[in-house]
Amino acid sequence: MLSPETLSRDRGAPSTDDLLRWDREHVWHAFTQMQEYEPLLIEAGQGATLFDTAGNAYLDGSASMWCNVHGHRHPRLDAALRAQLDQVAHTTNLGLSNPTTVALARRLVEVAPAGLEKVFFTGDGSSAIEAALKMAFQYWLQVKPAEPPRTTFIAIGEAYHGDTLGAIGVGGVDRFTAMFAPLTFAAIRIASPGGPCPHTGRPAPSLAAALDTLDRTLTEHGGTVAALVMEPLVQAAGGVLVHPPGFLRGARELTAKHGVLLILDEVAVGFGRTGTLFACEHEGVTPDILCLAKGLTAGYLPMAATLTTAAIWNAFLGSHAERRTFFHGHTYGGNPLAAAVALESLNIFRDERVLETLPPKIERLREHVARLGTLDHVGDVRQCGLVAGLDLVADKPTRRAYPWQEQRGTHACLAARRHGAILRQLGDTVVLMPPLCITLDEIDRLAAATEAGIRDATRQ
Numbered sequence: 001m002l003s004p005e006t007l008s009r010d011r012g013a014p015s016t017d018d019l020l021r022w023d024r025e026h027v028w029h030a031f032t033q034m035q036e037y038e039p040l041l042i043e044a045g046q047g048a049t050l051f052d053t054a055g056n057a058y059l060d061g062s063a064s065m066w067c068n069v070h071g072h073r074h075p076r077l078d079a080a081l082r083a084q085l086d087q088v089a090h091t092t093n094l095g096l097s098n099p100t101t102v103a104l105a106r107r108l109v110e111v112a113p114a115g116l117e118k119v120f121f122t123g124d125g126s127s128a129i130e131a132a133l134k135m136a137f138q139y140w141l142q143v144k145p146a147e148p149p150r151t152t153f154i155a156i157g158e159a160y161h162g163d164t165l166g167a168i169g170v171g172g173v174d175r176f177t178a179m180f181a182p183l184t185f186a187a188i189r190i191a192s193p194g195g196p197c198p199h200t201g202r203p204a205p206s207l208a209a210a211l212d213t214l215d216r217t218l219t220e221h222g223g224t225v226a227a228l229v230m231e232p233l234v235q236a237a238g239g240v241l242v243h244p245p246g247f248l249r250g251a252r253e254l255t256a257k258h259g260v261l262l263i264l265d266e267v268a269v270g271f272g273r274t275g276t277l278f279a280c281e282h283e284g285v286t287p288d289i290l291c292l293a294k295g296l297t298a299g300y301l302p303m304a305a306t307l308t309t310a311a312i313w314n315a316f317l318g319s320h321a322e323r324r325t326f327f328h329g330h331t332y333g334g335n336p337l338a339a340a341v342a343l344e345s346l347n348i349f350r351d352e353r354v355l356e357t358l359p360p361k362i363e364r365l366r367e368h369v370a371r372l373g374t375l376d377h378v379g380d381v382r383q384c385g386l387v388a389g390l391d392l393v394a395d396k397p398t399r400r401a402y403p404w405q406e407q408r409g410t411h412a413c414l415a416a417r418r419h420g421a422i423l424r425q426l427g428d429t430v431v432l433m434p435p436l437c438i439t440l441d442e443i444d445r446l447a448a449a450t451e452a453g454i455r456d457a458t459r460q
Ligand SMILES: Cc1ncc(COP(=O)(O)O)c(C=O)c1O
Pocket: 124, 125, 126, 127, 129, 160, 161, 162, 163, 231, 236, 237, 265, 266, 267, 268, 269, 293, 294
C-alpha cells in the first residue's frame, strides 16, 4: 500500500530520489538480482545516446536490449507514431483488420525471402517463437496426405528463443532454462555449431562435423520431428556464438532432404544486425517459418511477426467444422501503433539506404574488437556484423574463466557506465550491439568506454 504522504507527493512531479527509491521498492527488473540492483533512470534518448535523470549521457551500446535500429527519437518514426494516434491506437486483429497493419504485412512479404507470404502478428520475440512452434506442430497434424504426428523439435545447444515455456523448451542456455525443465517439453538438442563457447570452453566444431551431427540426428529422429529451430549465423544470447559459414545453407538442405520444417529465429539478428536485412540472406536461405521482433519496430514498441509459406497456411484452411483453424493469438497482435512505426522503419531502411552504411561500421567495430582482444583479461572475441562478444578470462593463455560468483562481466558493464556507455553482459561475455545508426566516431567512443570498463573490472 502507498502511504497518504506518498500519494500526495505523487500528484506533483516526483523527485529523482523518490523515483530511484520507488524503482527499488516496486519494480521487479528482468534478469536482475533485486537485492543487488543499483537503479539508473534513463529519461531521454537521441540517436545512439541515452540520458539519465541527472543529464549524464551514455552511448546505447546494447541498442536498448538489441532492438533499437535507427536511433532514439528518429523524427520520422516519432511522426509516424503521432500520425497513427490521430487514427486509432489499438483495434483487435481477431477477425478484423486495420489499414496500417495490412500495409505492414504486405511490406514484410515484399522484403522477406521469397516464399514467405503469410504474416502472423504477436507481441514479442518469445510469442513469435510460441506461434512458430505451435504452427509447425499443428501443420503436421493437418497436412495432406496425412502423416504420423510429429511431436518434437530439434534445437541447438546454447540457443536462446525467449523465456516462455515453449521457448525455453527449445532453449539451450542452461542457467536460464534448467530449473524449468519439468514444466516444458524436451527437444532433441544438438551441440551448437558456434564457438568457442564461453560457458563450457568447448571449441567450435568444423562445418563438416556440425552438419554431420545434424544429418545423423535427422536420420535417427526425422520422422518424429516437426521442425529444426535455430538462430541463423550467430546465437546472440548464447554468448555471441558465430556459426561457420555454410552451416545455415547446409541446415536448410538437410531439413529439406529429411522432410523437416526449418524455423529461423531472427528476433535478434533481423533488420540489419548482420549487414543484410535478414541474416538468412547471407546464405540464400528461405526458412519455412521466420520469427521477427525487436528491430521490427526499430526498437520503439513491442511487436513480433511469424512469417510462413503458402504450403503451411494451406494446411490450416477448411470449413469451421473441419477444425483446422490456428486457435492461437495475442491481444495486441498487429497493434496499429506498432505497425505504423514498423512500416516507417522499413521506409527509412529504403530511403536512407541504411544497409549501405553498415560495411564501414562493421569494419571499424572489427578493428576495435581485434584490439580489445589483446587486453590481458580478454580471451576469445567473436563478431558477426554489428554484434560482438568479448570473453573476460582470469588467465588469457589457458582461457581459464573467472569464478562465476565474481560477476566480472557485470562489473565491466557497470564500470563502462562511468565511462559513458551502457553495455549488457552475458555471464562474463561483454556484448556490443549498438543501434545501426551509430557513427564511426561513436563506435570509437563505445570501444574506449568498453576498454575502460573491462580494465576497471579486471584490474585484480
Ligand atoms: C534470438 C532471440 N529469440 C527470442 C528472443 C525473445 O524475445 P523477447 O524478449 O522479445 O520475448 C530473444 C530475446 O533476446 C532472442 O535474442
